[in-house]
Amino acid sequence: MRLKGSEIIMECLLKEGVHVMFGYPGGAILPTYDAMAKYDDRLHHVLVRHEQGASHMADGYARATGEVGVCIATSGPGATNLVTGLATAMMDSSPIVAITGQVPIPAIGSDAFQETDVTGVTLPVTKHNYLVTDVRDLAYTIKEAFYIARTGRPGPVLVDVPKDVQIAETEFIYPETDIVLPGYHPPSTAREHEVEGALRLIAEAERPIILAGHGIMMSGAMGEVRELAERAQIPATLTLLGKGALPEEHPLVIGMMGMHGEACSNHAIQEADLLIALGMRFDDRVTGNLKTYAVNARKIHIDIDRSEINKNVKADVGIAGDLKTVLNQLLPKLERKSHPEWIGRIRDWQEDSSERDILNYETPGKLLTAQVINDIWRITGGDAITVTDVGQHQMLEAQYYPHQRPATLLTSGGLGTMGFGFPAAIGAKFGKPDEEIWAIVGDGGFQMTLCEMATAVQENANVNIAIINNNFLGMVRQWQELFFEKRYQATPMVNPDFCKLADAYGIPNRLVTQREQVEDAVEYARSIDGPTLIEFVVEKEEMVYPMVPAGADLHDMKRRPKPGEA
Amino acid sequence: MAETKTDNKMTVVALVENEPGVLNRIASMFRRRAFNIDSLTVGRTHRPHISRMTIRVVAGPEYAMKIATNLQKLVNVIDVRVLDNEPHIERDLALIKVRNDDADSRNTITEICDRYPARIVDVGPEVAIIEMVGTETILEAFIEEVKPTGIVEMIRTGVVSMGRGTRIHDTNFINRRALVEAASKARSGNGRLV
Numbered sequence: 001m002r003l004k005g006s007e008i009i010m011e012c013l014l015k016e017g018v019h020v021m022f023g024y025p026g027g028a029i030l031p032t033y034d035a036m037a038k039y040d041d042r043l044h045h046v047l048v049r050h051e052q053g054a055s056h057m058a059d060g061y062a063r064a065t066g067e068v069g070v071c072i073a074t075s076g077p078g079a080t081n082l083v084t085g086l087a088t089a090m091m092d093s094s095p096i097v098a099i100t101g102q103v104p105i106p107a108i109g110s111d112a113f114q115e116t117d118v119t120g121v122t123l124p125v126t127k128h129n130y131l132v133t134d135v136r137d138l139a140y141t142i143k144e145a146f147y148i149a150r151t152g153r154p155g156p157v158l159v160d161v162p163k164d165v166q167i168a169e170t171e172f173i174y175p176e177t178d179i180v181l182p183g184y185h186p187p188s189t190a191r192e193h194e195v196e197g198a199l200r201l202i203a204e205a206e207r208p209i210i211l212a213g214h215g216i217m218m219s220g221a222m223g224e225v226r227e228l229a230e231r232a233q234i235p236a237t238l239t240l241l242g243k244g245a246l247p248e249e250h251p252l253v254i255g256m257m258g259m260h261g262e263a264c265s266n267h268a269i270q271e272a273d274l275l276i277a278l279g280m281r282f283d284d285r286v287t288g289n290l291k292t293y294a295v296n297a298r299k300i301h302i303d304i305d306r307s308e309i310n311k312n313v314k315a316d317v318g319i320a321g322d323l324k325t326v327l328n329q330l331l332p333k334l335e336r337k338s339h340p341e342w343i344g345r346i347r348d349w350q351e352d353s354s355e356r357d358i359l360n361y362e363t364p365g366k367l368l369t370a371q372v373i374n375d376i377w378r379i380t381g382g383d384a385i386t387v388t389d390v391g392q393h394q395m396l397e398a399q400y401y402p403h404q405r406p407a408t409l410l411t412s413g414g415l416g417t418m419g420f421g422f423p424a425a426i427g428a429k430f431g432k433p434d435e436e437i438w439a440i441v442g443d444g445g446f447q448m449t450l451c452e453m454a455t456a457v458q459e460n461a462n463v464n465i466a467i468i469n470n471n472f473l474g475m476v477r478q479w480q481e482l483f484f485e486k487r488y489q490a491t492p493m494v495n496p497d498f499c500k501l502a503d504a505y506g507i508p509n510r511l512v513t514q515r516e517q518v519e520d521a522v523e524y525a526r527s528i529d530g531p532t533l534i535e536f537v538v539e540k541e542e543m544v545y546p547m548v549p550a551g552a553d554l555h556d557m558k559r560r561p562k563p564g565e566a
Numbered sequence: 567m568a569e570t571k572t573d574n575k576m577t578v579v580a581l582v583e584n585e586p587g588v589l590n591r592i593a594s595m596f597r598r599r600a601f602n603i604d605s606l607t608v609g610r611t612h613r614p615h616i617s618r619m620t621i622r623v624v625a626g627p628e629y630a631m632k633i634a635t636n637l638q639k640l641v642n643v644i645d646v647r648v649l650d651n652e653p654h655i656e657r658d659l660a661l662i663k664v665r666n667d668d669a670d671s672r673n674t675i676t677e678i679c680d681r682y683p684a685r686i687v688d689v690g691p692e693v694a695i696i697e698m699v700g701t702e703t704i705l706e707a708f709i710e711e712v713k714p715t716g717i718v719e720m721i722r723t724g725v726v727s728m729g730r731g732t733r734i735h736d737t738n739f740i741n742r743r744a745l746v747e748a749a750s751k752a753r754s755g756n757g758r759l760v
């Protein structure tokens with residue numbers, strides 16, 4: 001079958017099982033857009049309002065489904081607008097394939113109109129990228145791109161296709177053979193001595209703790225991790241992206257760790273004699289000061305990326321492998337154990353925390369973010385997919401919306417990308433059309449990508465937007481309060497009337513200023529099939545506790561005082 | 567990835583696909599991870615689609631391992647080895663242009679070259695070019711000796727290394743395009759290329 005390059009792109013996407021792509025047309029990608037018409041019934045194109053939105057939507061789609069998300073942009077500014085989304089996906093190991101137009105091959109290097117060295121620009125923020133210079137290479141390059149994006153430690157892959165390659169014709173043969181890449185062999189099984197080593201450390205431990213990361217869900221090892229925890233009675237704490245890896249109502253799951261993690265988790269890590277780190281990478285937001293981090297603990301670290309082992313924290317047993325495979329090697333030989341004393345200590349820390357819980361405070365006349373998020377959790381039965389932006393509301397979501405299922409909290413963890421939440425929620429809706437989706441965003445981050453309201457309306461994407469509006473860049477303000485003597489430089493925000501803005505886009509909306517209005521507004525949003533917006537006007541100067549100041553020891557947390565202590 | 571550095575140098579050898587932009591990917595990774603490179607050389611092997619790199623770093627074994635695992639992560643890097651755990655041969659080549667405009671300096675240079683594996687490869691009335699091949703240590707000793715006569719220009723290739731014995735660092739991989747084409751040919755049966 002003789003096809004144009006542009007048609008080959010479409011055929012390849014279909015072969016890879018793609019149903020939806022997020023993009024924005026332009027000169028250098030026009031031939032590909034022209035080819036789309038022929039495939040419209042099988043491949044839905046979502047027209048975004050800014051290419052950053054396209055990359056976040058592809059990312060949200062990928063996080064919600066575990067499948068590769070696809071975004072498309074033109075050369076030059078179109079492609080550079082994808083960069084933030086690529087970097088976000090790279091940090092959080094999210095599989096996306098970006099296809100960009102490029103100026104025709106003879107014009108490359110001539111500073112042609114809308115020319116940018118896109119493979120050069122995106123090199124450090126992609127797992128791999130390609131510039132296709134011959135239409136005969138196109139099919140297997142796209143197949144390779146999908147393979148690299150979804151295997152091993154997933155990540156974004158970009159394919160840059162010059163305009164003349166999109167126009168050129170060739171015989172289309174999709175390579176049916178497996179991809180063979182000489183330098184790409186993601187590790188899978190553990191060696192026997194590594195398994196023995198891990199088993200020995202677990203058997204010897206008196207105060208073990210599991211650090212459960214994002215990799216658990218990407219490997220599909222939720223059942224294995226749960227069995228490990230239950231059989232050896234090991235408490236488990238979650239990273240931000242690890243939320244959902246284990247049901248948070250499980251008695252052995254003790255909540256999030258790190259800078260704004262549960263105090264009990266951080267204390268437990270510091271006092272443990274064994275850390276079992278599963279599919280996580282000891283980010284600085286998780287460890288605090290590395291010199292004083294879990295000094296009494298031996299460490300088992302299992303991750304699919306060999307370069308993560310010993311990167312930040314030295315492992316006593318480091319295993320580069322697929323978590324599910326490795327745990328299945330380990331579990332048959334795992335002895336039953338119990339640690340009642342250790343778990344009792346953790347319960348004491350938990351009790352202390354619940355006394356400090358802001359939900360137990362009398363707050364007459366004020367609407368607090370924690371209340372809003374906890375109410376959304378209660379009303380949605382804790383079963384919605386929540387997609388957050390970055391900042392105080394993100395941390396409070398992690399604290400006050402317990403997740404029971406994998407891939408139900410989508411959030412930019414590694415890069416901390418403001419503007420991620422709302423477009424990622426739209427992408428998630430396309431991946432999980434039957435699920436209830438809530439974009440929980442701050443007033444700052446929402447304004448970075450609010451143009452995608454038009455996309456949501458055009459596609460009638462049923463996404464509920466909850467704006468937590470404190471008229472401040474809240475998390476930055478919190479740092480200014482704590483570390484910069486309350487000099488609120490460039491954090492107060494004069495915001496638009498979000499409800500009027502929603503009106504202008506044709507989005508049904510509600511304004512909530514009192515606790516009593518929350519339930520009605522949330523139910524209203526749930527009742528509408530299409531995008532809705534609720535603006536929650538919350539207390540201006542809230543604090544997220546506990547807080548480990550950047551670089552401080554993990555146990556050195558700033559805590560909310562108990563009632564009557566303040 | 568800052569880390570306590572030691573004075574000893576480690577040698578990392580990598581086989582990479584000979585494709586456009588590979589050197590850029592590797593250089594970008596070193597810069598991004600803040601790895602300090604002492605020297606990096608790259609050249610072709612007996613397989614035209616494979617190049618081989620020798621990377622020298624001033625670092626301890628842990629640092630070298632970090633470099634190796636991050637190199638291995640790059641899709642175009644086929645295989646990586648840290649050579650310091652095994653006996654190996656290393657060579658560095660220098661071209662050194664020296665002053666040659668009086669009998670004294672001519673004699674001194676000839677005398678120094680006699681004591682080293684060095685050759686005078688070009689002689690003019692004012693300057694001469696010396697070619698010197700050897701380990702990094704010998705090369706540096708040689709340069710120290712030549713310095714007083716007046717070095718006017720110098721270039722070094724950087725160290726290249728190869729492990730001794732039969733533990734071969736090579737690959738039988740044939741290039742990707744050929745693989746795919748062969749597969750497609752077999753499938754379409756008409757011998758036409760993709």
